[in-house]
Amino acid sequence: MSRPELATALRDGDVIHDHATLQAAISTIGADIGRALEGKSAVFLTIMQGGLVFAGQLATEIDAALEFDYVHATRFRGGTEGGALQWLRRPATPLAGRIVLLVDDILDEGHTLKAIRDWCLQQGAERVLLAVLCEKRHGRTVPGLSADFVGVEVPDRYVFGYGMDFHEQGRNLPAIHAL
Numbered sequence: 001m002s003r004p005e006l007a008t009a010l011r012d013g014d015v016i017h018d019h020a021t022l023q024a025a026i027s028t029i030g031a032d033i034g035r036a037l038e039g040k041s042a043v044f045l046t047i048m049q050g051g052l053v054f055a056g057q058l059a060t061e062i063d064a065a066l067e068f069d070y071v072h073a074t075r076f077r078g079g080t081e082g083g084a085l086q087w088l089r090r091p092a093t094p095l096a097g098r099i100v101l102l103v104d105d106i107l108d109e110g111h112t113l114k115a116i117r118d119w120c121l122q123q124g125a126e127r128v129l130l131a132v133l134c135e136k137r138h139g140r141t142v143p144g145l146s147a148d149f150v151g152v153e154v155p156d157r158y159v160f161g162y163g164m165d166f167h168e169q170g171r172n173l174p175a176i177h178a179l
């Protein structure tokens with residue numbers, strides 16, 4: 001079966017948040033995170049692949065000592081329907097006693113962030129903070145999970161751009177679009 005066309009998704013979809021709005025939101029939460037860290041250092045864990053674009057920009061807005069590492073986990077595998085979480089890479093940095101900042105593009109149902117947060121706590125992290133570029137509010141989020149820092153809200157539609165893919169395309173779009 002041929003891959004759905006990004007051009008068609010862009011033509012038929014809507015821009016939900018433009019580049020300037022996202023940059024301003026990232027700057028705001030970067031300052032919020034810096035204040036929340038109260039001069040302490042943190043392990044800045046990017047969740048690949050979707051978190052990449054957001055993470056790079058967010059890091060430059062945080063006034064704190066950060067040690068970088070990444071996690072690669074996926075449950076959508078290039079499609080638009082979530083499945084079981086598959087871990088492709090766990091971080092190498094020891095997390096015991098550390099403040100960990102998990103950075104991802106989107107909090108949707110929360111299965112991904114919950115599994116990674118719980119794993120960080122099992123590794124002995126003192127505290128795990130969750131930062132997401134966007135959050136879908138729909139009442140289907142796993143119980144007991146909420147982001148500490150949210151850039152923007154998005155509607156209950158499949159969104160793409162700014163790190164998020166439409167069938168592995170469009171992650172580099174400078175805005176968030178919705179199907």
Ligand SMILES: O=P(O)(O)OC[C@H]1O[C@H](OP(=O)(O)OP(=O)(O)O)[C@H](O)[C@@H]1O
Pocket residue numbers: 047048049050051073074075076077078082104105106107108109110111112113164165
């Ligand atoms: O809150 P959830 O319902 O768990 O969904 C959010 C997760 O899904 C996406 O990852 P995906 O599995 O598509 O991998 P990707 O980052 O490589 O696109 C996204 O980047 C989040 O990590």
Ligand code: HPA
Pocket residue numbers: 076106108109157158159160164165
């Ligand atoms: O709406 C979405 N878009 C991109 N990736 C996602 N992962 C969960 N939900 C989404």
